[in-house]
Amino acid sequence: MEQKMTRTTFVGGIHPYEGKELSKDKPILDILPGSDLVYPLSQHIGAPAVPIVKKGDRVLVGQKIAEAGGFVSACICSSVAGTVKAIEPRRVVTGDMVMSIIIENDNTYEEVEYPAVRPLEEMTKEEIISCVQEAGVVGMGGAGFPTHVKLSVKKPEKIDYVIVNCAECEPYLTSDYRRMIEEGDKILEGLKVALALFPNAKGVLAIEDNKPDCIELFKEKTVDESRILVRKLKTKYPQGAERSLIYAVTKRKLDSSRLPADVGCVVNNADTIVAIGQAVLHRKPLMERIVTITGDAIKEPRNFRVKIGTNYHELIEAAGGFKTEPEKIISGGPMMGFGVFELDLPTTKTASALVCLTKDEVSLLEPTACINCGRCLEVCPARLMPNKLSDFSAKHKEEEFIKYYGMECVECGCCSYVCPAKRYLAQNIKSMRKTVLSKRKK
Amino acid sequence: MNTLKKVSSNPHIRGKVTTNHLMLAVIIALLPACGFGIYNFGLGALWVILITVASTVLTELLYEIILKKPITIGDFSAVVTGILLALNLPVSVPWWICVIGGVFAILVVKMLFGGLGQNFMNPALAARCFLLISFTSIMTNFECDAYTGPTPLALLKQGEVTNVYDMVIGRCNGTIGETSMIAIVIGACFLLLLGVIDLRVPGTYLLSFVIFVGLWGPAGFDLQYISAQLAGGGLMLGAFFMATDYVTRPVTVKGQYVYGIFLGLLTFLFRIFGSSAEGVSYAIILGNLLVPLIEKYTRPMAFGKRRGM
Ligand code: SF4
Ligand code: SF4
Numbered sequence: 001m002e003q004k005m006t007r008t009t010f011v012g013g014i015h016p017y018e019g020k021e022l023s024k025d026k027p028i029l030d031i032l033p034g035s036d037l038v039y040p041l042s043q044h045i046g047a048p049a050v051p052i053v054k055k056g057d058r059v060l061v062g063q064k065i066a067e068a069g070g071f072v073s074a075c076i077c078s079s080v081a082g083t084v085k086a087i088e089p090r091r092v093v094t095g096d097m098v099m100s101i102i103i104e105n106d107n108t109y110e111e112v113e114y115p116a117v118r119p120l121e122e123m124t125k126e127e128i129i130s131c132v133q134e135a136g137v138v139g140m141g142g143a144g145f146p147t148h149v150k151l152s153v154k155k156p157e158k159i160d161y162v163i164v165n166c167a168e169c170e171p172y173l174t175s176d177y178r179r180m181i182e183e184g185d186k187i188l189e190g191l192k193v194a195l196a197l198f199p200n201a202k203g204v205l206a207i208e209d210n211k212p213d214c215i216e217l218f219k220e221k222t223v224d225e226s227r228i229l230v231r232k233l234k235t236k237y238p239q240g241a242e243r244s245l246i247y248a249v250t251k252r253k254l255d256s257s258r259l260p261a262d263v264g265c266v267v268n269n270a271d272t273i274v275a276i277g278q279a280v281l282h283r284k285p286l287m288e289r290i291v292t293i294t295g296d297a298i299k300e301p302r303n304f305r306v307k308i309g310t311n312y313h314e315l316i317e318a319a320g321g322f323k324t325e326p327e328k329i330i331s332g333g334p335m336m337g338f339g340v341f342e343l344d345l346p347t348t349k350t351a352s353a354l355v356c357l358t359k360d361e362v363s364l365l366e367p368t369a370c371i372n373c374g375r376c377l378e379v380c381p382a383r384l385m386p387n388k389l390s391d392f393s394a395k396h397k398e399e400e401f402i403k404y405y406g407m408e409c410v411e412c413g414c415c416s417y418v419c420p421a422k423r424y425l426a427q428n429i430k431s432m433r434k435t436v437l438s439k440r441k442k
Numbered sequence: 443m444n445t446l447k448k449v450s451s452n453p454h455i456r457g458k459v460t461t462n463h464l465m466l467a468v469i470i471a472l473l474p475a476c477g478f479g480i481y482n483f484g485l486g487a488l489w490v491i492l493i494t495v496a497s498t499v500l501t502e503l504l505y506e507i508i509l510k511k512p513i514t515i516g517d518f519s520a521v522v523t524g525i526l527l528a529l530n531l532p533v534s535v536p537w538w539i540c541v542i543g544g545v546f547a548i549l550v551v552k553m554l555f556g557g558l559g560q561n562f563m564n565p566a567l568a569a570r571c572f573l574l575i576s577f578t579s580i581m582t583n584f585e586c587d588a589y590t591g592p593t594p595l596a597l598l599k600q601g602e603v604t605n606v607y608d609m610v611i612g613r614c615n616g617t618i619g620e621t622s623m624i625a626i627v628i629g630a631c632f633l634l635l636l637g638v639i640d641l642r643v644p645g646t647y648l649l650s651f652v653i654f655v656g657l658w659g660p661a662g663f664d665l666q667y668i669s670a671q672l673a674g675g676g677l678m679l680g681a682f683f684m685a686t687d688y689v690t691r692p693v694t695v696k697g698q699y700v701y702g703i704f705l706g707l708l709t710f711l712f713r714i715f716g717s718s719a720e721g722v723s724y725a726i727i728l729g730n731l732l733v734p735l736i737e738k739y740t741r742p743m744a745f746g747k748r749r750g751m
Contacts, residue, residue, distance in 0.1 A: 011745075016455060095449070171455065243746060255746035330454050339449035355454075362450055368517065369559040371461055373688045377695075383745040387693065405744035413453030420461045421559075427451040 007209055008251075009234035010244040012381040014414045016237055016335070018210065019172040019355075023294045026302035028178050031318045035105050037309030038090050038346035039065065039076050040098040044144040046072035051101055057084045061111040062285055065101050068133070074146045074349075075136040077285035078103055079307035081110040093331040093338045093345055100346070103309070114283040125156065125197050128280050135279030136286050136349075141165060141240070141269035142332055144350040147276060150268070151197055153261040159198040163249055164191055165269040166207045166214065167233055167240035170333025172355045175290040176270040178303045180207070180214040184221055187270055188228070190277030195227055198266065203228040206249055210235040237335060238412040242267050244381045256408050271352075286349060293319040295356035297326035312343040315354060328360035335413045365422040376415035376425055382408045386415035390425040393432035401432050409433060465518035467638045471629035472525050472683065478625040479618035483533040483588050487618045493537050495524030497544025498565075505553045519558050523547050526566035526683060529619020530676065530723070531573075533586045539577060543569040563730045564690045567680075567723050574723070582718075589615035595674035598667070599719040606666060609673040616675065623673040630682035643691055644681040646702025647709075648672065654710035677709065680722035690730040697733075697740035704736075705729045 042048040047069030059065055059078045066076040085104045089097040118127075133148035153159060164187060168176040180187065191203045205222075207215050209232050222228045233239050233248050242260060245267060247253055252263040260267050268276065271289055278284045287308055294301035299320030306315060312331075316322065330337040331345070334355055376386035384405055392401040406429060415425040479487045502520045506513050527543050547569035555561045574581045584593055591597075593616045594604040608614050612622025619626075633639045652668055661667035672678070685691060685705055692701050705725050712721025 014457070016457070247745075253746040255744060255748075258746070328454060334452075334454040336452050337454065338452070339454055341449045357454075360450075360454075362454055362456055365456060368461055368514070369557060371464070371519075371559050371688045372691075372693050373464065374693045374695075375459075377693060377742070381745065383742050385693070385742065404741065405747065408744040408747070411452075417453050417455065418457050418459075420457075420459045420464055422456060422460065424451075426453060430451060 007232050007234050008248040009236055009239065010247045010381055012379050012383065012414065013236040013238060013244070014379050014417050015235070016171050016417060019294070020174050020177070020210075022172065022296075023174045023292050023301040023303055024177060026174075026178075028182055028290055028303045028305050029318070030305045031310075031314070032107075033080060033105060033307045033310040034314050036085065036311070037078075037080055037082075037103045037105060037307065038100050038311070039078070039103070039309050040090065040092050040100045040346065040348060041066055041076065042098050043076070043092075043348040043350060044074045044138040044146055046070065046074070046146055046149075048099065049073060049076050051087055053084045053101065055084050055086060058082070059084060059103060061109050062114060062287065063112045064134075064136075064285070065103070068136075068146075072146055072149055074138045075134065076101070077136055077287055079287035079309050080105040081108045082106040091342070091345060092348065093340055093351070095338075095341070117281065117283055120193060120196055120281065123196070123280070128193065128197055131280045131283065132276055135275065135284065137272065137275045137279055138286070138349050139269065140271040140275065140289055140349055140352070142336060142350050142352060147268065147272055150266060151194070153266065156198050157200050158264055159201045159261060159266055160264045161204055161250055161266070162191065162194045162198055162201045163204045163206055163245060163265055163267045164273050165240050165242075165245055165267055166205055166211075167245060168211075168270075169208060169235070169237045169239040169241075170335055170337075170352075171237070172294050173292050173333050173353050174294070175292045175303050175352055177211055177214065179270050179274065179290055180211070180217065183274065184214075184217055186274045186277055188221060188225075189281060190273035190275070191228060193277050193280045194266065194268065194273065201227075201266070204231050204249055205229070206231045206233055206245055208233045208235040208239055238381055238410070238414065240269070241381060241410050241412055243410065289347070289349065289351070291315060291347060291351060292353040293356075294353065295326065295358075297322050297324050297356040297358045299323045306347050308347055308349055310347045312340075312345045312347065312354060315347065316343060316356070322356065324358045326356040326358055328357045330355040330357070335417070336411065367423045368421045370421050370423060373420060375418045375420065379414040379418045381412060381414065382410055384409060386425040386429060389432070390415075390423060390428040393428040398432070398436060402436065406432060407436060461517050461519075464638055465522050467633060467636055468522050468683070469518060469525065471632045471638075472522075472529070472619070474625035474628045475529055475619040475622065475679065476525065478612050478622040479529065479533075482612060482621060483586060483618060486533045486586070489537070490531055490533060490535060490540055490618060491525060491528040493540040494528035494531070494544050495521055497541045498524035498527070498548045501545050501548040502553065505549060514558060517558065520548060523552070523565045527569050529679060530566065530570045530617050532581065532584050532617050533588075534583050535580055539573060539580060543573050546572050559689055561689060562733065563727055564684050564687045567684055567727050567730075570723050571727055584615045586615075591615060593675065593719065594670065595713075595719040598670050598674060599713075603666075604670050604674070606669045606673060609670060620676045620679045623678050626678040626682060633682070639682070639686040642695065642698040643685050643702045643705075646699050647681045647685055647705045648677070650703045650706030651677070651709050654706055655714065659710070659714055671713070675713075675720045676722040680726055681705075684726050685729070690733060692733050692736045692740065694737055694740040694742055696742070697736045700736050700740060701729055701733065704732065
């Protein structure tokens with residue numbers, strides 16, 4: 001679609017070292033997993049999935065091995081053919097032990113027969129959504145919210161923007177970038193599926209301006225698409241955070257009490273939109289994803305197409321192993337990812353990257369007294385007072401914490417990043433949020 | 443197991459700017475004013491600066507050694523306090539005034555309230571006000587080798603004409619660091635460019651001061667008079683280096699504007715209606731006391747929150 005190109009953004013945010021040059025120009029490489037694949041039953045937000053196979057069963061590629069545990073949940077499909085070896089607790093990136101299905105790969109990659117594909121035009125909305133649900137698609141940007149829930153909005157005609165989050169604002173990550181460069185058509189395919197659900201919506205590809213080649217590429221690809229626009233975003237972290245992104249694209253504001261659909265938006269990240277397309281147009285379940293293996297400790301940083309369930313050790317090996325012994329390994333991006341203390345972990349639906357750093361700069365920093373400089377307020381995309389909130393957390397002042405909008409924090413980490421006194425602001429705020437949330441559940 | 447990695451909560455990277463960097467930047471930004479002070483008043487000014495800095499730093503060090511607390515002089519905030527205090531003293535003060543001022547600033551105003559970040563008054567200014575009250579004649583004795591007459595601001599108050607050009611350059615009487623508007627502005631520009639300070643507080647402060655003086659001052663919007671008011675006394679030093687003190691100014695953006703206007707109003711009242719010609723120090727100290735209140739009422743609205751929800 002014809003369009004003007006102004007750069008849009010949100011208020012706040014930071015410009016960390018990008019580190020994307022390490023893996024940006026490395027094409028996506030398909031890798032095959034080794035013997036054991038691990039599928040945690042909880043790799044999404046909501047109820048854990050329920051196993052429908054038992055030890056000793058033979059399963060095929062694409063076969064459902066665990067059923068969703070409710071509406072807000074997602075099923076899990078095997079990414080290899082083989083035998084169910086065990087169903088037992090295994091460690092995941094958060095450090096928790098999670099009940100998991102372990103499948104021994106027989107390397108045949110025998111596939112199940114996928115249901116017949118029907119033309120998109122003939123499908124009802126319910127059918128489309130149920131395809132997505134049956135494929136076990138979840139938000140692959142990190143949150144892991146079941147996608148069929150996101151797509152099931154009450155008034156689909158009220159949605160006027162379907163936003164594809166191609167910001168990839170986390171440092172080091174290049175998987176979305178490679179996806180756009182190499183498989184842009186798959187993104188457009190998926191977006192068209194999503195648009196089929198929302199008759200009055202425009203599709204927006206929101207891309208940061210540090211990826212001018214992607215912006216050009218999609219502009220070319222979409223000249224004749226009347227319903228799809230490309231939006232250039234300022235390169236700034238956390239441009240890809242849902243509320244910041246919606247504001248940058250539409251200038252609509254929302255807080256935690258409302259959903260994107262309440263302001264007429266549906267947001268999915270690039271990988272997720274591809275999974276939606278695959279699920280509906282090819283009836284293929286979510287079985288693989290693109291993972292960036294990078295960091296200064298990695299010999300050959302690059303992007304891989306990985307079967308979900310693959311062990312992290314194998315990914316590191318595929319990237320040539322370690323150049324130097326890493327001191328810090330992060331699953332996900334350095335701003336919001338999880339620090340992991342071992343590599344014997346499975347790739348899940350939400351694992352976007354492994355960043356291996358030779359130095360753990362954070363552990364060397366001692367927090368000192370707050371000098372009230374105001375930098376944390378300036379960068380907070382939620383416009384909070386992180387200095388005060390962190391203080392309230394440390395002193396367990398729950399009431400004040402809530403009064404100062406602590407529950408609006410999106411846990412982006414900008415405040416901790418920028419604080420000259422190196423205070424653990426985001427960390428304190430996060431733990432207080434956890435306390436409050438768990439109390440609310442009760 | 444040697445593959446055990448360090449874990450910690452996100453974010454896993456940090457910006458490069460530290461407290462030390464910020465304090466160092468302020469010290470560098472104060473050097474032009476120090477330099478001009480020494481040039482203007484002679485080597486005596488250097489001694490005042492050195493003795494004051496030594497006493498602030500040593501006070502902090504001794505306090506922490508005696509109470510077995512972590513040593514924090516490495517953050518350079520005591521050096522900043524020392525320099526600021528020295529720049530606010532006349533060159534004629536005896537050495538023990540510097541020491542008393544330094545000890546008071548650090549011990550009473552800063553450490554007893556819990557150290558850096560906990561003090562609610564700017565230590566250098568509080569010490570200056572304490573000295574002014576306790577040793578009024580010494581602190582207002584501007585007789586020195588270089589100059590004999592009263593400060594230009596005092597002349598202005600008596601209704602005499604002052605040489606604005608000399609005041610901008612700084613070739614006039616006053617405390618060590620306040621005379622040269624140019625030297626102060628050069629340092630301030632350095633801090634503005636580095637993003638260490640912004641114009642919110644000093645901008646609103648100076649602007650509102652000009653407006654108040656113009657509207658209700660003795661000379662209206664007389665350019666000569668207003669320029670002399672701006673360049674004279676501690677206004678520039680106060681606006682750019684003391685009103686911007688992180689710890690004692692409101693942290694909220696709206697609060698900073700309110701604070702700036704408040705300082706402008708107080709300075710106007712003290713200078714025009716007060717008994718002395720000078721009023722910046724008292725204005726800022728009073729402003730400091732109001733900061734918690736200002737912060738409380740200027741709490742920002744969270745993103746996307748609607749009023750009343
Ligand atoms: S308070 Fe929360 S939302 Fe604001 S910068 Fe910190 S982590 Fe991000
Ligand atoms: S950034 Fe750090 S030092 Fe500055 S106000 Fe926030 S908590 Fe305090």
